[in-house]
Amino acid sequence: MGATERRKREREVRRESAIEAAMALYDEEGYHALTMEKIAERSELSRAALYLYFKNKDEILISGILSHAEYFEGLLRKLYDNRETFRENLLENLWGCFENFFAKDPAAFTAWQYLHQREMLSNLAPQLRALLFEAGVKVVRLQHRIVEYAVEQKIFIQCDHRALSEVIWSTFLGIVYAERSKNVLSHKDHMAITRDTARKVLAQGVLHPIDAPDQAGDNDERL
Amino acid sequence: MGATERRKREREVRRESAIEAAMALYDEEGYHALTMEKIAERSELSRAALYLYFKNKDEILISGILSHAEYFEGLLRKLYDNRETFRENLLENLWGCFENFFAKDPAAFTAWQYLHQREMLSNLAPQLRALLFEAGVKVVRLQHRIVEYAVEQKIFIQCDHRALSEVIWSTFLGIVYAERSKNVLSHKDHMAITRDTARKVLAQGVLHPIDAPDQAGDNDERL
Amino acid sequence: MGATERRKREREVRRESAIEAAMALYDEEGYHALTMEKIAERSELSRAALYLYFKNKDEILISGILSHAEYFEGLLRKLYDNRETFRENLLENLWGCFENFFAKDPAAFTAWQYLHQREMLSNLAPQLRALLFEAGVKVVRLQHRIVEYAVEQKIFIQCDHRALSEVIWSTFLGIVYAERSKNVLSHKDHMAITRDTARKVLAQGVLHPIDAPDQAGDNDERL
Amino acid sequence: MGATERRKREREVRRESAIEAAMALYDEEGYHALTMEKIAERSELSRAALYLYFKNKDEILISGILSHAEYFEGLLRKLYDNRETFRENLLENLWGCFENFFAKDPAAFTAWQYLHQREMLSNLAPQLRALLFEAGVKVVRLQHRIVEYAVEQKIFIQCDHRALSEVIWSTFLGIVYAERSKNVLSHKDHMAITRDTARKVLAQGVLHPIDAPDQAGDNDERL
DNA sequence: AATGAATGAGGTTTCATTCAT
DNA sequence: TATGAATGAAACCTCATTCAT
Numbered sequence: 001m002g003a004t005e006r007r008k009r010e011r012e013v014r015r016e017s018a019i020e021a022a023m024a025l026y027d028e029e030g031y032h033a034l035t036m037e038k039i040a041e042r043s044e045l046s047r048a049a050l051y052l053y054f055k056n057k058d059e060i061l062i063s064g065i066l067s068h069a070e071y072f073e074g075l076l077r078k079l080y081d082n083r084e085t086f087r088e089n090l091l092e093n094l095w096g097c098f099e100n101f102f103a104k105d106p107a108a109f110t111a112w113q114y115l116h117q118r119e120m121l122s123n124l125a126p127q128l129r130a131l132l133f134e135a136g137v138k139v140v141r142l143q144h145r146i147v148e149y150a151v152e153q154k155i156f157i158q159c160d161h162r163a164l165s166e167v168i169w170s171t172f173l174g175i176v177y178a179e180r181s182k183n184v185l186s187h188k189d190h191m192a193i194t195r196d197t198a199r200k201v202l203a204q205g206v207l208h209p210i211d212a213p214d215q216a217g218d219n220d221e222r223l
Numbered sequence: 224m225g226a227t228e229r230r231k232r233e234r235e236v237r238r239e240s241a242i243e244a245a246m247a248l249y250d251e252e253g254y255h256a257l258t259m260e261k262i263a264e265r266s267e268l269s270r271a272a273l274y275l276y277f278k279n280k281d282e283i284l285i286s287g288i289l290s291h292a293e294y295f296e297g298l299l300r301k302l303y304d305n306r307e308t309f310r311e312n313l314l315e316n317l318w319g320c321f322e323n324f325f326a327k328d329p330a331a332f333t334a335w336q337y338l339h340q341r342e343m344l345s346n347l348a349p350q351l352r353a354l355l356f357e358a359g360v361k362v363v364r365l366q367h368r369i370v371e372y373a374v375e376q377k378i379f380i381q382c383d384h385r386a387l388s389e390v391i392w393s394t395f396l397g398i399v400y401a402e403r404s405k406n407v408l409s410h411k412d413h414m415a416i417t418r419d420t421a422r423k424v425l426a427q428g429v430l431h432p433i434d435a436p437d438q439a440g441d442n443d444e445r446l
Numbered sequence: 447m448g449a450t451e452r453r454k455r456e457r458e459v460r461r462e463s464a465i466e467a468a469m470a471l472y473d474e475e476g477y478h479a480l481t482m483e484k485i486a487e488r489s490e491l492s493r494a495a496l497y498l499y500f501k502n503k504d505e506i507l508i509s510g511i512l513s514h515a516e517y518f519e520g521l522l523r524k525l526y527d528n529r530e531t532f533r534e535n536l537l538e539n540l541w542g543c544f545e546n547f548f549a550k551d552p553a554a555f556t557a558w559q560y561l562h563q564r565e566m567l568s569n570l571a572p573q574l575r576a577l578l579f580e581a582g583v584k585v586v587r588l589q590h591r592i593v594e595y596a597v598e599q600k601i602f603i604q605c606d607h608r609a610l611s612e613v614i615w616s617t618f619l620g621i622v623y624a625e626r627s628k629n630v631l632s633h634k635d636h637m638a639i640t641r642d643t644a645r646k647v648l649a650q651g652v653l654h655p656i657d658a659p660d661q662a663g664d665n666d667e668r669l
Numbered sequence: 670m671g672a673t674e675r676r677k678r679e680r681e682v683r684r685e686s687a688i689e690a691a692m693a694l695y696d697e698e699g700y701h702a703l704t705m706e707k708i709a710e711r712s713e714l715s716r717a718a719l720y721l722y723f724k725n726k727d728e729i730l731i732s733g734i735l736s737h738a739e740y741f742e743g744l745l746r747k748l749y750d751n752r753e754t755f756r757e758n759l760l761e762n763l764w765g766c767f768e769n770f771f772a773k774d775p776a777a778f779t780a781w782q783y784l785h786q787r788e789m790l791s792n793l794a795p796q797l798r799a800l801l802f803e804a805g806v807k808v809v810r811l812q813h814r815i816v817e818y819a820v821e822q823k824i825f826i827q828c829d830h831r832a833l834s835e836v837i838w839s840t841f842l843g844i845v846y847a848e849r850s851k852n853v854l855s856h857k858d859h860m861a862i863t864r865d866t867a868r869k870v871l872a873q874g875v876l877h878p879i880d881a882p883d884q885a886g887d888n889d890e891r892l
Numbered sequence: 893a894a895t896g897a898a899t900g901a902g903g904t905t906t907c908a909t910t911c912a913t
Numbered sequence: 914t915a916t917g918a919a920t921g922a923a924a925c926c927t928c929a930t931t932c933a934t
Contacts, residue, residue, distance in 0.1 A: 007893090030342040032255030036929060046895045048931085057929065116404035119253040136404070157427075162413065163420040166401055167394075170421065174397025178389055181339035181359070190385060197386040198393065204380075205428030226913075230917070237918095259904065269920050274905070449934075453896070476788040478701030482925065492899050497926070562850035565699040582850070603873075608859065609866040612847055613840075616867065620843025624835055627785035627805070636831065643832040644839065650826075651874030676914095705908060715916045717910085726908065898932080906924075913916090 015053045017043040019064035026061060027107035031114060034061070061111055062128050068108040069135040072101040076142040083149050090150045091168070091206055094143070095199060098172040110180065113173060143169065154208050164206065171202050238276045240266045242287035249284060250330035254337060257284070284334055285351050291331040292358045295324040299365040306372050313373045314391070314429055317366070318422060321395040333403065336396060366392065377431050387429065394425050461499045463489045465510035472507060473553035477560060480507070507557055508574050514554040515581040518547040522588040529595050536596045537614070537652055540589070541645060544618040556626065559619060589615065600654050610652065617648050684722045686712040688733035695730060696776035700783060703730070730780055731797050737777040738804045741770040745811040752818050759819045760837070760875055763812070764868060767841040779849070782842065812838065823877050833875065840871050 021042035025034055036057055040047040054060045075097040079086065086093050102109045114120060116136055121129050147165035150156040156164060175198050179191050244265035248257055259280055263270040277283045298320040302309065309316050325332045337343060339359055344352050370388035373379040379387060398421050402414050467488035471480055482503055486493040500506045521543040525532065532539050548555045560566060562582055567575050593611035596602040602610060621644050625637050690711035694703055705726055709716040723729045744766040748755065755762050771778045783789060785805055790798050816834035819825040825833060844867050848860050 028342060029346060030340070033342075033346055035927085037927095047929090048895050048897095049893085051930070052893070113400065113404065117253070117400075118403055119249075119251055119256075121404075123252060123256055157424070159420055159423070160416050163417040164424070166417045167398070167421045167424050170397030170401045170417075171390075171394050172397065173400055174393030174395065175390070177336065177340075177396055177400060178393045180341055181336065181344075182389075190383075193383050194386040194389045194393075197382055198390045200382070201380070201387070201390050201428035202424070203428070205424035205426070234918090258902085260902090270904090271906080271920050271922095272918080275918070280904070457897090472788075474788055475792060476786070479788075479792055481923085483923090493925090494899050494927080495897080498897070503925075559846065559850065563699070563846075564849055565697060565702075567850075569699060569702055603870070605866055605869070606859075606862050609863040610870070612863045613844070613867045613870050616843030616847045616863075617836075617840050618843065619846055620839030620841065621836070623782065623786075623842055623846060624839045626787055627782065627790075639829050640832040640835045640839075643828055644836045646828070647826070647833070647836050647871070647874035649874070651870035651872070704906085706906095716908090717916050717918095718914085720909070721914075895934090896932105897934105899928100899930090901928095903927075904925090907920100907922090909920090911917105911919080913918105 011053065014043075014045060014049070015063070018045060018050055018053060018060055019067075022060045023064050023105065023107040023111065026111050031061075031111075031120075056125070058124055058128055062115065062124075062132060064105075064108055065112045065115065066131060066135055068101075068105055069112060069139060071104065072097070073135075073139050073142065075100055076139060076146065080142055080146050080149075083146060087153070087155060088207075090146065090155055091203060092199075094146060094168060095172065095202070098169070102172075102176060106176075109176070113176075140165075156206050157208050168202065168206065171198055234276070237266070237268060237272070238286070241268060241273055241276060241283055245283045246287050246328065246330040246334065249334050254284075254334075254343075279348070281347060281351050285338070285347075285355060287328075287331055288335045288338065289354060289358055291324075291328055292335060292362060294327060295320070296358075296362050296365065298323055299362060299369065303365055303369050303372075306369060310376065310378060311430075313369065313378055314426060315422075317369060317391060318395065318425070321392070325395075325399060329399075332399065336399075363388075379429050380431055391425065391429065394421055457499070460489070460491060460495070461509070464491060464496055464499060464506055468506045469510050469551065469553040469557065472557050477507075477557075477566075502571070504570060504574050508561070508570075508578060510551075510554055511558045511561065512577060512581055514547075514551055515558060515585060517550060518543070519581075519585050519588065521546055522585060522592065526588055526592050526595075529592060533599065533601060534653075536592065536601055537649060538645075540592060540614060541618065541648070544615070548618075548622060552622075555622065559622075586611075602652050603654055614648065614652065617644055680722065683712070683714060683718070684732070687714060687719055687722060687729055688736075691729045692733050692774065692776040692780065695780050700730075700780075700789075725794070727793055727797055731784065731793075731801060733777055734781045734784065735800060735804055737770075737774055738781060738808060740773065741766070742804075742808050742811065744769055745808060745815065749811055749815050749818075752815060756822065756824060757876075759815065759824055760872060761868075763815060763837060764841065764871070767838070771841075771845060775845075778845070782845075809834075825875050826877050837871065837875065840867055 018039060021039045022034065025038050025042060034057070036047050036050060039057075039060065040050055043050075050060065054063065079090075079093055079097060083090065115124070115132060121132065124132070144162050144165045147156065147168065148161040151158060151161045151164060175195055178194075182191070241262060244262045245257065248261050248265060252261075257280065259270050259273060262280075262283065263273055266273075273283065277286065302313075302316055302320055306313065338347070338355060344355065347355070367385050367388045370379065370391065371384040374381060374384045374387065398418055402417075405414070464485060467485045468480065471484050471488060475484075480503065482493050482496055485503075485506065486496055489496075496506065500509065525536075525539055525543055529536065561570070561578060567578065570578070590608050590611045593602065593614065594607040597604060597607045597610060621641060625640075628637070687708060690708045691703065694707050694711060703726070705716050705719060708726075708729065709719055712719075719729065723732065748759075748762055748766060752759065784793070784801060790801065793801070813831050813834045816825065816837065817830040820827060820830045820833065844864055848863075851860070
């Protein structure tokens, strides 16, 4: 029994190490350069062993993504459950969820988004596609409900709440992608400024102008 | 002479058709599923013929991307050259450039952004990487200069112009990526609303509040 | 343990069989007709399996050549170490080394010489080129030292020892090449006579005529 | 008529330039790296044009070789016809023929020998093989007859004349091959010494020692 | 449970040769 | 006569996955 337990634990450890390896490789070289051999080497497992823990290559990446998504879902749920407490800070905190989601594992974040793209989903095995899809729906719904509340409460500007929800997410997503291609011009140190600017711009654009006169000057404090 | 001319024209046509095929396939199945065989089949050329027009697979995609980028650069340059005319409409028009860039060939737009990602650039042949990089630098610089002007002229909010430039671009980029993954939840018809909302939010967030009291109400008209 | 050992042995056997196949094919059809498919077929391995044992095509051939070269080096070293014992028989024994080197694996001998040609070396992957080059330098040096000793000791004629060394080798090499093109005219049975004649001529040309009067008559016995 | 003549001449010029290109490439990169494209480029003809002058790739090389062989045959024939005049100088002059054959076009010489190898001959189209074979037989026969005469006349040592003929040729051939692989160790300037040594050794080994006492000292003058 | 070995399927690229003009 | 264009055939190599042990 103790032995069975230990076995299970060990199994989990190895699964985890495979996932980590896959994610790191995805981050460094991209999806199309991911090979079982590299994953095996990096995780110090044999290539064949990977098939003991995962049905196929995609499952490795997707396993990692899904557990990461659960974490994200947890963050959003907590925010939603306490929506009444946060009120004016809802945008700030939603943005914080995204940052958190990203910061915890940037590669998993990117992979999550990457695999959700139409053309990637369509290439996946149906079963994996379904899993990913479901997870996506869950977090999007949750996020929409948060924004819906904020719009109803006139905390955010008045408009279609789903659209607004997408816009907030997109702003964050765009920043991440832009950073991902910014050996092109900007400097590392510039990224922090960019993100900050994004938050500011978004706050000014999204938050309902309760006290119009104050707006311009106060932005920093609100978000 | 006519013959030589016709030959050249035909050659161009076939190059074009290969590029189109590659782009369409990229759009449908993603970079990693792109094969010479599929490109050949789709463009009704033989696999070997493709090598008459391009040195290798990546060059096909990148050729398409670069000519598309030139178009984009043209748009931005025109905007920059006429920046004094546009003034208050600079944001609207910059966003319009992005929309235009995207609308003209969504697949090429996506490929452009995709290949600019760190891990993709690093996997490219050095020569192709250089081409792509250069093209990227050009448009980014141009865009930065436009925003720089708008910030100086107090048309946009006061802040680091490069950061603001990235934010505007990121917002658009994020929208595109979000749409690209939205079999997940939203409907086609919803996308229009989302984009519109993005423009609105961005305008409110970016444009300098000249007449603070009017601001909230006027946004719709301005952008 | 036994299993690991057996695995290793099996691995060695298959490597060997691939090398043999490659060498036989080289012998029959020449370097430029060598293909992985043929090697695979002949060695009863799959094409992919060959890549388990060797990095690429050339490595197969060169592996065979190098181990063959080591054998040759061993022969030369033994001769050099016992040079004082052999003395008058040094030429005979040097020639014997060549014969031995050749006889043990004629195809490997030919391949060795073939790949050492300028134009072939320059087409090889740098790493393989280096290996081959090194091996070449080793045996040439050793051979030069043997001849150097014989010249110093006035066993061979007085002249630049490196040049003389080359000449002895060249005579043997030339015979091999000539035989290799002698479906042209001669008969198999004629080759033995030719080789014998070569030895005789070389002995008469190279050995120092200590007792001039005896020389002509004694040659046969000496070599 | 003049026109026809001119055409023919032009044709010949282009054939020649193709052959030269092929030979130069063979020399620089080896047989297996020879491509029609490279030949075309170097000879400033189009790839298709090459097929107007030659039936296939091998024919280009072989055409060059054959005309070169005719030159060699001429040299040998002259030597044979004047054998009675040359007598003691027969070896020297035979060696001279070889040197001449080689010096006039080293690449063609090497190609000649290379294609005569068993495995190369067997890969050639039958018709080309026949041509090459015939040419080979011609020169070998001639050379054998020269040596036969010298043996009969007791100018050369007494032994099977065909074997001796091969040995002389082999010595020269071996030198050429050895030089061809001598980036390995020796220096350019060393080659002259080597060749000279070869001549000396061969002379001492082959010429009949008419006046035994003189032999050792006189070698240099005789050859 | 674990893994070294094996491989079929498939990818990119090259090239001798043909053909339409 | 000359050639740009085209391609079938084949080469090298890779990799996800299976299998025997």
